[in-house]
Amino acid sequence: MSNYYWCHGPNCHTYKTQDRVRGSKGSKVLRTRKVKQNTDRSWYNPNNFYNYFCSNGCYNEFANAHVQQIIRIAPRTEPLETPIDDPTKEKHTTGYGHTYYTHEINLKGVDTTE
Numbered sequence: 008m009s010n011y012y013w014c015h016g017p018n019c020h021t022y023k024t025q026d027r028v029r030g031s032k033g034s035k036v037l038r039t040r041k042v043k044q045n046t047d048r049s050w051y052n053p054n055n056f057y058n059y060f061c062s063n064g065c066y067n068e069f070a071n072a073h074v075q076q077i078i079r080i081a082p083r084t085e086p087l088e089t090p091i092d093d094p095t096k097e098k099h100t101t102g103y104g105h106t107y108y109t110h111e112i113n114l115k116g117v118d119t120t121e
């Protein structure tokens with residue numbers, strides 16, 4: 008297995024940065040960036056999207072270009088719900104006499120049904 012992927016950003020090869028300039032004099036190009044894969048490192052996560060994109064911008068452009076296909080992978084036709092206890096309202100007063108409220112929300116569990 009190679010130790011890099013090409014960035015999947017559809018416009019990666021169009022950005023004018025020095026590290027993208029490749030080729031010999033007279034036939035230079037801007038080339039898609041390589042994304043190094045640190046597969047020998049303990050922290051390497053094969054499911055991290057940064058393995059496939061050189062930047063957030065390239066990821067966003069990919070996601071925007073392919074959002075219809077992406078959501079068809081796991082369509083959300085109904086909302087998920089997380090059971091909670093009845094929220095409690097708590098009154099706080101600062102040393103300056105300002106009053107504010109917080110709402111305590113405690114989970115009963117998380118719906119993991121997909």
Ligand SMILES: [Zn+2]
Pocket residue numbers: 014015016019040060061062065
């Ligand atoms: Zn890129």
